[in-house]
Amino acid sequence: MNEFTIFRVSASGMTAQRLRLDVIASNIANSETTRTERGEPYRRRIPIFAEYLIDNAGTSAVRVVRIEEDPSPFRLVYDPSHPDADENGYVRYPNVNVLREMVDLINAQRSYEANVSAFNVTKSMINSALQIGRG
Amino acid sequence: MFNANFQIIKVAMDVAMLRQSVHAQNIANAETPNYQRKYVLFEEFLKEASKVRLATTNERHIASVQSIPRARIEVDKQSFYRNDFNGVDIDYEVSQMVANGLRYEVLSRLMSKNIEYYNTVLRGV
Numbered sequence: 001m002n003e004f005t006i007f008r009v010s011a012s013g014m015t016a017q018r019l020r021l022d023v024i025a026s027n028i029a030n031s032e033t034t035r036t037e038r039g040e041p042y043r044r045r046i047p048i049f050a051e052y053l054i055d056n057a058g059t060s061a062v063r064v065v066r067i068e069e070d071p072s073p074f075r076l077v078y079d080p081s082h083p084d085a086d087e088n089g090y091v092r093y094p095n096v097n098v099l100r101e102m103v104d105l106i107n108a109q110r111s112y113e114a115n116v117s118a119f120n121v122t123k124s125m126i127n128s129a130l131q132i133g134r135g
Numbered sequence: 136m137f138n139a140n141f142q143i144i145k146v147a148m149d150v151a152m153l154r155q156s157v158h159a160q161n162i163a164n165a166e167t168p169n170y171q172r173k174y175v176l177f178e179e180f181l182k183e184a185s186k187v188r189l190a191t192t193n194e195r196h197i198a199s200v201q202s203i204p205r206a207r208i209e210v211d212k213q214s215f216y217r218n219d220f221n222g223v224d225i226d227y228e229v230s231q232m233v234a235n236g237l238r239y240e241v242l243s244r245l246m247s248k249n250i251e252y253y254n255t256v257l258r259g260v
Contacts, residue, residue: 006156013163020166049167058208059156062163111165114225118159121236125155128243129148133250 005059006122012054012061013115019064020047020108024101031096034084042094044070070095142203144246150177150206151239157208158232165223172211172222180204 023045033042050065072095080089157173164170184204191197214222 003152006152006159009156009159009163013159013165016163016166049164051164051167051170060160060164062167107166111162111225114162114165114229115159117229118155118162118232121232122155122159125152125236125239128240132243132246134247 002055003122003126005055007119008054009059009061010115010119010122012063013118014112016047016049016062016064017108017112017115021105021112023047023067024105024108027096028098028101028105031094031098031101033094034082034091041074041092042096044072044094044096046070138249140249141246144242144249146203148239148242148246150175151235151242153206153208154235155232155239158228158235161223161228162225162232165221165225165228168219168221170221170223172214172224172228173208174211175206176209177204177206180207 027044030042036042045067046069047064047067049062051060052063053059054061074092074095076090077093078089079085079091082091085091154175157175161172181204211222214224216222216224
């Protein structure tokens with residue numbers, strides 16, 4: 001095991017969580033978007049995390065394999081005056097629950113911070129090893 | 136010329152660094168579905184290794200060299216902390232990691248002290 005691969009592990013965690021924050025931000029930003037380029041309302045996006053090995057010793061980091069769309073149904077709101085209303089007067093709104101996104105947001109932030117503290121602990125460990133023999 | 140402390144402290148520091156690597160991996164994968172928590176086994180082996188000794192009944196017998204066991208990374212298959220079968224409790228992980236980091240600091244100071252003693256002898260102060 002190489003001491004410096006630990007930095008890569010923590011960095012991968014930070015990258016993954018930051019990407020998750022980006023996805024959550026776009027979900028919240030588009031929580032009322034009824035029109036996308038595909039002609040349907042915005043679909044909630046979910047990053048899929050997976051473990052992946054970064055060396056032969058079995059050290060595993062994390063990465064985002066892909067960003068999937070939430071297949072759950074859209075929110076139907078009765079509003080006949082809306083330009084996107086269907087023939088029955090219902091408007092399809094994105095399947096984004098802002099409350100849930102906020103919970104995920106805090107979760108991602110905490111997780112990011114945990115990775116940062118892992119990074120800092122590794123750094124101070126290597127620093128203290130460097131102090132050996134300096135008197 | 137060097138006493139056994141150097142070897143023992145070195146091994147202990149290596150184990151602490153390995154633990155740090157495992158903590159970092161667990162924290163990075165704290166939100167990965169099906170990830171199983173890892174941990175390092177070492178002290179248990181040390182206890183076992185110090186138990187077994189060859190008996191020396193004659194002064195010409197050679198005492199067994201106390202070998203220092205190797206640390207091993209184990210996968211915790213029992214604990215599932217979340218309903219996506221992830222086994223990482225992030226609070227536990229972070230607290231253990233900080234404690235381990237401090238232990239490493241203590242060990243590196245011990246190492247420095249050991250070197251200082253030799254310096255003292257060499258300088259003849």
